[in-house]
Amino acid sequence: MYKITIIAGARPNFMKIAPIIHEIDKAKQQGKDIDFRLVHTGQHYDKNMSGDFFEQLQIPEPHVNLECSGGTQAEQTANIMVAFEKDLMENPSDLVLVVGDVTSTMACALVAQKLHTKVAHVEGGIRSNDWTMPEEINRLVTDSITNYFFTTSETANDYLKKSGVQDHQIFFVGNTMIDTLMKQMPNFKKPLVWNELSLKPKGYIVMTLHRPANVDEENQLKSMIDEIMLNTQNTPIVFPVHPRTAKILDKLSINHNRLHTINPLSYLEFNYLVQNAKAVITDSGGITEEASIMNVPCMTLRNNTERPETMTLGTNELVGTNPKNMKTYLDKLFSGSWKQAQNIPLWDGKTSQRIVDTLIGFSQ
Missing domain, CATH: 3.40.50.2000 (Glycogen Phosphorylase B;)
Incomplete structure (x- = not known):
């Protein structure tokens, strides 16, 4: 059984992991050897993230909430690392999947690598080039120790290649946030x-x-x-x-x-x-x-x-x-002259399917 630990630390992370979980569940029903454990670091306390929130997005309640909210950037990073190290040692995994660019993304990637567990980063390669943003530091650190990158754009692919990442580590799959958006539009x-x-x-x-x-x-x-x-x-x-x-x-x-x-x-x-x-x-x-x-x-x-x-x-x-x-x-x-949207490559609602197909490939 190929075991994946999925990390979410803040509300937007759950929008990104919801469709991945749905695809893993679908693959399991088809007899594929893949399973997941959902870890909520508790980084952001949000009273709107009640049972209703998980129900609305059809996400299972996390297997564990590490309850690491509050504190400075450094305190929060340290608290998440200590709590997640204990959790990962008790629940070993073949791969830790992190999403986005919050403190939990970076902290859990660090823990995984130190415990010799491979890391996949959903939304790898995104850059603002603004080092005053905590998120940019999180992205840079996470991507410097990631094994597999699931990217949203060719721009992200280019950043990664320029920083020395090999082609075989990069998987251009699209945007899981858009999977959630497209699925939920009829339910607005x-x-x-x-x-x-x-x-x-x-x-x-x-x-x-x-x-x-x-x-x-x-x-x-x-x-x-x-x-x-x-x-x-x-x-x-x-x-x-x-x-x-x-x-x-x-x-x-x-x-x-x-x-x-x-x-x-x-x-x-x-x-x-x-x-x-x-x-x-x-x-x-x-x-x-x-x-x-x-x-x-x-x-x-x-x-x-x-x-x-x-x-x-x-x-x-x-x-x-x-x-x-x-x-x-x-x-x-x-004046009515605003530009119209065009198709963004692979932002088509099928990103999570591509991610899970790739993960199943890792296990074979």
Whole structure:
């Protein structure tokens, strides 16, 4: 039996591993010699990640929750490594599969290699080239000790090859987040806020902000929101507020009748809002991917992106962090001249099938 330990540490990781688990279950039913153990490091405590969350995405409850939330970057890395080392020693595995770029991704890859267990990285090779982002450090460290890379784009393949990774270690498979999105689209749920705010399709903009560069400096956050409100005509802005942003917003006297701050939504409710929005303003990487597949205009308030394919083939534009940049992009949106999404290679809902076929190949 080929045993795989799958690591998830934060909510987006579960969106990425859900379809992989479904494909492993399917392979088992077909008599293939493959099985998995799902380890939740507990890196992010999220009250929305209840039983309902796992049910919505049809993911089994994790076999274990290591409960390593809180602390500094270093403390959290150390706590995850200590807890996962014990777990992996008690439950040996042929391969540890890590996804994305959170602290758990790096910490569990380190533990696996030190215990002589092979590592596969889903979303290997992604780069923003911004070393101020903790995620970029996690990507660099993880990829430097990974055995097998499951990549989302040719750009990622190129980065890996330039860093010395051999062709036979790279598997260009696509994007598992899109597998989840495509599977769940028919299940999107209208959130309560839809009727409460009398929202209409293409009649509002969704905004999400959580990165330190945008929310930690109060004047920057206030200027950005003021600039957005100034250039969005009479369009309502729906802003599900990340906990770190909520604390800062509370201190600011931001008052706009059209700005509606709401609590974070479930995956199915949030994507219902995105799918029906006129546009999305965000600093999240994952949302740029989903907006591109749903052909919703997307403005990213960052100076770089690790997902260039969302710009070259998707609906995403890199606005930067200067609030004065907003007017140009919002004028373009309201003039009706925003670019349309094109097909992004292998973002077709079948990525997990390709990953599991490859894993089964490793076991033979």
